[in-house]
Amino acid sequence: MNTYYKFAPNVFLAKCDEKHEKGETIEVTTKYGKENECIVFNLIYERDGFYYYSIVRADGFNVQEWAKQRAERRHEWATSAVQKSCEYYNKSNKDKDFLSLGEPIKVGHHSEKRHRKAIDDAWNNMGKSVQFDEKAAEHERIAKYWEQRANTINLSMPESIDFYEHKLEQAKEYHEGLKSGKYRREHTYAMAYANKAVKEAKKNYDLAVKLWGDVY
Structure with missing residues (x-):
């Protein structure tokens, strides 16, 4: 197996x-x-x-398709949350014609119980509407994150050879530019960091070739 x-x-x-x-x-x-x-x-x-x-x-x-699925799922949840938010909003306005009159509660009157329930229902439903609206916004925020991740390239993919080759070329060019004065050294450790970036890029590129390159 x-x-x-x-x-x-x-x-x-x-x-x-x-x-x-x-x-x-x-x-x-x-x-x-x-x-x-x-x-x-x-x-x-x-x-x-x-x-x-x-x-x-x-x-x-692969990791890109996985991220796309996560984004799609979050969009679906956001749509559902928006629908529920609208439903609760509509419920909160069920007695708006009566409540908009602004009449005080008539204590002891037969209408007192209905009046209080209408106010409580409107308040509770509006609260739930806001909660689901916030949930929808959060789902959309996370969906956007996964949509960005859908463009990720890492070592699990054959495309990583070209990706890390380009990263290595960029790191080398910047390192050489610091040495030649083409780029300004922003701090004392600029050269050390640039050298480390070259080594890291070379390590990733070599590993990508080992994983996905033509081996003879």
């Missing part, structure tokens, strides 16, 4: 008890017992009789 193995942040390999070829489609089982069809890329290493391969879902599902 092939299972998922966490290799790096955002990256899961297929832990297999048999060898596979690049491009081969295999079933990989989650810890919850769900099987996903995955496409094999590169053999990352062998250990204790198991083979660890970089993989992608055959159906194209």
Whole structure:
């Protein structure tokens, strides 16, 4: 049985008890017992009789699609909350014609109970309307966040090779620019930070190539 193995942040390999070829489609089982069809890329290493391969879902599902689903779900919840807010708002105005007259409660009169209930209902329903309106706004805020995340590229994706290659080129250019005087050093540690950024970008690029590049 092939299972998922966490290799790096955002990256899961297929832990297999048999060898596979690049491009081969295999079933990989989650810890919850769900099987996903995955496409094999590169053999990352062998250990204790198991083979660890970089993989992608055959159906194209990845971190971007996951983020899109989260955004869509939040939009649906926001729409539902708006509908409930409107419903409670309409309920709060059920007795508006009577209450708009501004008549005082006639204590002891047969209308007292109805009058008080109308005021309480209007107040409670308006409160619920506001609550659901706030929930809708919060759902939309989170939906916007996930929509932005839908453009994320990380090491779990073959596209990360080009992405991190570009990041590495940018980091090198900025580092060289600091040394040549092209860019101003904003603080004492500017060079150290720039050098660290180059090393980090190189590390990510090399890992992306190892995971998704053509290995001969």
